Amino acid sequence: MTHEESSDDGKGLRPAGATRRGALRGLGLAAGGVILGAGASTSAAAAGAPARGRPGACTYVLVHGTHSAGAYWLPVAQELALRGHRVVAVDLPLHGSQAFVPESYQRQDLAALATEPSPVAALSLDDYERHVTRVVRQAAAHGPVVLVGHSLGGATVSRVGDAVPHLLHHICYMAAFCPSPTLPTPDACTAAPENADALIPYGQIIGDPDRLGVMRLNPRTHDPADLKALREMMCADYPDNTFRQRLGSMQTDESTTAYAGRAVARTETWGRLPRTYLRFGKDRTIATKLQDRMIEEADARTPRNPFRVHDFPTASHLGPLDPTPVADALAALAP
Numbered sequence: 001m002t003h004e005e006s007s008d009d010g011k012g013l014r015p016a017g018a019t020r021r022g023a024l025r026g027l028g029l030a031a032g033g034v035i036l037g038a039g040a041s042t043s044a045a046a047a048g049a050p051a052r053g054r055p056g057a058c059t060y061v062l063v064h065g066t067h068s069a070g071a072y073w074l075p076v077a078q079e080l081a082l083r084g085h086r087v088v089a090v091d092l093p094l095h096g097s098q099a100f101v102p103e104s105y106q107r108q109d110l111a112a113l114a115t116e117p118s119p120v121a122a123l124s125l126d127d128y129e130r131h132v133t134r135v136v137r138q139a140a141a142h143g144p145v146v147l148v149g150h151s152l153g154g155a156t157v158s159r160v161g162d163a164v165p166h167l168l169h170h171i172c173y174m175a176a177f178c179p180s181p182t183l184p185t186p187d188a189c190t191a192a193p194e195n196a197d198a199l200i201p202y203g204q205i206i207g208d209p210d211r212l213g214v215m216r217l218n219p220r221t222h223d224p225a226d227l228k229a230l231r232e233m234m235c236a237d238y239p240d241n242t243f244r245q246r247l248g249s250m251q252t253d254e255s256t257t258a259y260a261g262r263a264v265a266r267t268e269t270w271g272r273l274p275r276t277y278l279r280f281g282k283d284r285t286i287a288t289k290l291q292d293r294m295i296e297e298a299d300a301r302t303p304r305n306p307f308r309v310h311d312f313p314t315a316s317h318l319g320p321l322d323p324t325p326v327a328d329a330l331a332a333l334a335p
Helices: 070-082 103-107 125-140 153-163 186-190 224-234 240-248 256-260 288-301 324-331
Strands: 002-005 036-038 059-063 086-090 145-150 170-174 214-216 253-255 275-280 308-312
Touching: 059 070, 059 125, 059 153, 070 086, 070 324, 086 125, 125 145, 125 153, 125 256, 145 153, 153 170, 186 256, 186 288, 214 256, 224 240, 253 256, 275 288, 275 324, 308 324
Parallel strands: 002 308, 059 086, 059 145, 145 170, 170 275, 275 308
Antiparallel strands: 036 086, 214 253
């Protein structure tokens, strides 16, 4: 793999290698909120190759991670939009503007929250892929598309790269799952030995994921141990208020089926696309060693088309507090 240097200036936790139901193993957190679309198009779907926009401009389609939504991308999206690019930060189904909010969560009735059914349980990577593919088809009618996935969003990005490779200019993974034949699902990626130093908040899971069909968290918790666990996973380097902002925009539920979904992209489709990995060196959710393994396994499958790697050595899972270096790296992917 090739590296390009970039810079960015407890209790209730157990190592990710600890034994627990497979449904818990893929917990890659990212904070988010409502949908963001900067210059987003709603035109009819493109049927063929993407149209050409003005030189240097493209559409960035940004895919969030688990327990998250399009607003996770707001700081980076604003930077890209100010540079003249179109940006669509996608809300996956039942996330963001269409989020499911358990009634018991609103009341903070934790006993009821442990059993309240969730429509999110019915979602799968198929649903996520179809949704993002529709967005890409619309965006590609107006010029080149750069598709970016964070965390669990990487599995969706791989699926879309298979579905419509002819509509994509570049594909980018930001501290994201990139499944392979040996690590075919997000669950398998997280259970890999290279992720043993990552942290999973077993003590913060509400209810039984096997029965609920979702991994349920309580972002409104006031328990110090819960807050410490979530902060260490997400953004231990962020100021207190910024952490609380990100926590406040998280969603309670994420589908366990999505974590178990196979997302091994094909070399004849996804494998022909130029691709980049933004590698975070202080990630406690998708450990840096796991990121390296996923990059290496992808490169071994497509040796003539390796990842371009940008290293952010001090970045936690949510990324640098200053969005500028990430925006710089993404802007460099434009035609």
